[in-house]
Amino acid sequence: MIKRKLRFNSLRNAEFIWGNKRKRVPIKESESEQSRRKNKEVTVEAFVKKMRDYDVISFDVFDTLIFRPFAKPTDMFYLVGEKIGMQDFRSIRIRSELNARHKCKAKNGHTEIDLKDIWENLAENTGIDAADGMRIEWETELQLCYANPFMLEVWKKLTEMGKKIIIISDMYLSTEQIRNLIEKNGFKGADRIYVSSDYKKSKADGKLYKLVKMDLSKERGLLKILHVGDNPLSDVINAKKAGLDSLLYPNINRAERMYRTYDMSSIVGSAYRAIINANIYNGLKIRSMEYECGFIYGGLFVLGYCNFIHDYYVKEKLDKLLFLARKGDALFKSYKMHYPEDNAEYVYLSKRDSVQNFNNEQIAAAERYYWQTLNGCKKAAVVDVEWAGSGMEPLNRLINETSEIPCNLYEIIAGTNTLYHTESDASEVLVQSERLISYMYFQRQGRDILKKRYSAKGYSIFWELLLSSDAPQFVGFCENDHREGKDDIYVEEADITLKFGKRDVSLYGVAEIQQGIMDFVRIYTDYFGKYHHMMSISRRDAYAPIIAATSGNEKYLHVMEKKLEPKTNLV
Numbered sequence: 001m002i003k004r005k006l007r008f009n010s011l012r013n014a015e016f017i018w019g020n021k022r023k024r025v026p027i028k029e030s031e032s033e034q035s036r037r038k039n040k041e042v043t044v045e046a047f048v049k050k051m052r053d054y055d056v057i058s059f060d061v062f063d064t065l066i067f068r069p070f071a072k073p074t075d076m077f078y079l080v081g082e083k084i085g086m087q088d089f090r091s092i093r094i095r096s097e098l099n100a101r102h103k104c105k106a107k108n109g110h111t112e113i114d115l116k117d118i119w120e121n122l123a124e125n126t127g128i129d130a131a132d133g134m135r136i137e138w139e140t141e142l143q144l145c146y147a148n149p150f151m152l153e154v155w156k157k158l159t160e161m162g163k164k165i166i167i168i169s170d171m172y173l174s175t176e177q178i179r180n181l182i183e184k185n186g187f188k189g190a191d192r193i194y195v196s197s198d199y200k201k202s203k204a205d206g207k208l209y210k211l212v213k214m215d216l217s218k219e220r221g222l223l224k225i226l227h228v229g230d231n232p233l234s235d236v237i238n239a240k241k242a243g244l245d246s247l248l249y250p251n252i253n254r255a256e257r258m259y260r261t262y263d264m265s266s267i268v269g270s271a272y273r274a275i276i277n278a279n280i281y282n283g284l285k286i287r288s289m290e291y292e293c294g295f296i297y298g299g300l301f302v303l304g305y306c307n308f309i310h311d312y313y314v315k316e317k318l319d320k321l322l323f324l325a326r327k328g329d330a331l332f333k334s335y336k337m338h339y340p341e342d343n344a345e346y347v348y349l350s351k352r353d354s355v356q357n358f359n360n361e362q363i364a365a366a367e368r369y370y371w372q373t374l375n376g377c378k379k380a381a382v383v384d385v386e387w388a389g390s391g392m393e394p395l396n397r398l399i400n401e402t403s404e405i406p407c408n409l410y411e412i413i414a415g416t417n418t419l420y421h422t423e424s425d426a427s428e429v430l431v432q433s434e435r436l437i438s439y440m441y442f443q444r445q446g447r448d449i450l451k452k453r454y455s456a457k458g459y460s461i462f463w464e465l466l467l468s469s470d471a472p473q474f475v476g477f478c479e480n481d482h483r484e485g486k487d488d489i490y491v492e493e494a495d496i497t498l499k500f501g502k503r504d505v506s507l508y509g510v511a512e513i514q515q516g517i518m519d520f521v522r523i524y525t526d527y528f529g530k531y532h533h534m535m536s537i538s539r540r541d542a543y544a545p546i547i548a549a550t551s552g553n554e555k556y557l558h559v560m561e562k563k564l565e566p567k568t569n570l571v
Contacts, residue, residue, distance in 0.1 A: 025259055025549055025556045030289045031296075032280050039250055042283040044153045048161075050247060051226055056216060057158055060203075060229030061169040061178060064249050065151050065187055069144055069527040071253050071273040076144065078267050079531060080137050084128060096122035097172070114197040115172050138177065144527060147185035150284040151249075155187050167193040168212055168227060170202045170234065203234040209242030252277040261548040268541045271534065272300055275523055290512035293560050297545045298330070298466045298513065299520025301414075304537025306335045306521075308439045309383055309412055313342055316410075319377035322347045322395075327385045329469035330514045334521045347373055348474045348498055349395055365477035366398055367405075368494040374399070374407045381410040381437075385467050414463070415440040440539040463546075465564050466517075470510040473501040509564040 026034050036042070041050075051057050059065050062073065070076055074094055081089025100121040101111040115134050123130040158165060167190050169178060175195045182190065194212050201207035209227070216223050225244045229235025230251040239246040253274065260273045276296055280287065287295070309331075313321060321344040323332035332346045348369075374380060382395060399405045415438055472487045478497050481490045487500040528534035549556050 024552050027552075027555050027559045030287050030292045031256060031259060032285065032287045032292065035256070035281050035283070036286050039283070042150075042250060044150065044157070044284065047154050047228075047247070048157045051154075051158060051163065051228075052161070053224065054163075054226040054245070055220070055223040056164045056166060056225045058166045058168050058212070058225060058227040058244070059151070059155075060227070060231070060235050061167060061171065061182065063230040063251055063253070064228060064235075065148055065155075065167075065182055066145050066185060067148050067252070067274070067278050069146070069271055069274050069278075071270045071277065075267065075270040076140065077137075079144070079534075080140050082531075082533070083136050083140065084133065086126065086128070092126065093118075093122065096125065108200070110200055110202075112196045112200045112202055113172055114174060115177075118172060138173075141173075142181060142184065143530075145181060145185065146527075147187065148278075148282055150282040152186050153284065159189055164191050165189065166191050166212070166216075167195075168203060168208060169194070170196040170204055170208070172197050174198060203229075203231075203238055206238045206242050209239055209244055213243055250281070250283075252281040256281065259548060261544045263547070264541045264544045265538060268300075268534070268537060269544070271524070271528065272541070272545075275520065275527070279519075279523065287516075288512050289560070290506075290509040290563060291516040293466065294330075294513035294516025294518075295520045296516075297549050298517045299524070300537060300545060301542040302331060302334050302467075302517050303521050303524055303535075304539070304542040305331065305414060305439050306338050307535050307537060309335065309381075310339050310342065312381065312412060312437060313339075316379065316381075318379050318381055318410075319343065319407075320345065320374065320380040321383055322373070322380060323383045324349055325474055326469035326471055327464060327467045328383055329471065330467050330517050331383060331385075333514070334518060337518070337521065338525065345373060361479050362477050363398075365479045365494075365496040368479075368496050369477055369491065369498075370395070370399060371405055372491075372494050374405055377407045379408045379410075381412050383412050385414045385463060410435055410437065412437045413439070440543055465505070465561060466513060468505050468510050468513070468564070470503065470505065470507045470514075471500075472503045475499040475501045506563065506565045513564075 029037070040046075062068070068076055074090060077090040077093045080093070081087070086092065097113075097118045100113045100117045103121065104113050104117065105111050115138070116130070119128075119130040119134045119137075122128060122133065155165070167178060167182065171178065173181070173195065175193045175198050178193055178195055179190065182188075192215075194208060194215075196202040196208055199208060199211060201211055203209060213225065216225070226247055227235060227239040227244045228247045228249055229239075230249050232248060236246040236248050256277070260276065262269065262273075264272065279295065280292065309321065312318070321335075321342065323329075323335070323344060323346045325346060325348045328346060332344065335342070335344055396409050399407060399409060413436065472485075476499050478499060480495055480497065482488070482497045482499070483490050485500055489498040489500075490496075491498065525535075
């Protein structure tokens, strides 16, 4: 019995370490498609149709009209605490609100408090100025909250129909603050706003609904009222008990918890899950499996890798970054979107070639290409995904041995060969000498990831496909204008031609994956770009989503590999 219990505990620990291996990522359809199939009524058209016959439409606010960029609403307090400069502020803020409600209950017989009550209670225990604290929290809330795009479309259609719209919310913010918040995010024209903090009644006990019904009936008599919200109890059951009809909008952060990884750092993990859930489960669009592959599993990695590259660029005072085709395509696009002022260029080099295999014409053409690319550069870095760090070798020999271009060259990669590779130590000398810099793992750091990554199970091909390009294979350089294929490029300044071969992946699939990656990077940056610490994505957080994708004997990886139809090795 003791052995069985120990074994169970060890399994639980293993699941914690690797983000719960019991997750089963959909392999026959995208998550958004599966969600639509399960919730066929959650479409803009279906919602508006149900609302058509009602006199008044009432909306809940948070998790219905308005989203926060965190999976838990209280995680917003992490950022408030950072601004205030108080450690463990999130826990302190939660306890202060709870204590304020207890005091209100003892004094007034109810628990409906406002922001001032919370901060006065917090100030008593911490010495923080209540007015300053309230201001910082409200400014943070107003800055980070954003519109649910699904409900924004519903709201617009109801407004066009001339429907009377009201707001009913259990919240410590004031009526004025709620109005400012929803109008800032496009929800304009609410006839009335009923907030528990002002009326001292709540949806939770049903009394706020009764007040709303009585208030509206005084003005216009009996009305058909429909309330829309995400909470099955307070927004549905209690609304019906009070005589209102109700319509449940499935909470995005409770929708598919089985698919998200939770073994991440608290703040970045919460932000990651919130962005995924808000965009995949809001009900507005059905995305392809390829798009979701990029958005869910590639976006955070690319964001973190780009930030890592930029930090190295600044720290080492590099003159230029060279993103190698083709796996550098999505990275380069994301990097330039993030850091447009950095000197970065997307360049070509066929790793199947070496200087020994070049003929004199190819060497001369390659020299011109890289002489032009690195003109004036004394220190540069090649950016790649290659696990062995082999991208720099042919280029380094071309530059320093053959062409004698006066540039000190380094390489930045996502990760080195793993312990299961036949040449697991192939790049360790370069890593040790800091000629090769790895983001996620190498033998001295990130060893838990290093041990997890099995090339034989498809992990390598998954990452490479994730960052693949819809561009054709680069074949090599030649002198003068020798364009033959439709994709060949003539570089007039150097008088050379870049020769290209065939495309070897699904163009649609790769385009969708890249779009998913770019959308995630853009959305995350829109929310947290002003918070520098939020842009620093640890190697462990960047790799965490792939742990969920590898559940179920790596079935998802193999399905995606097949969908992208690789016909030859990627180069």
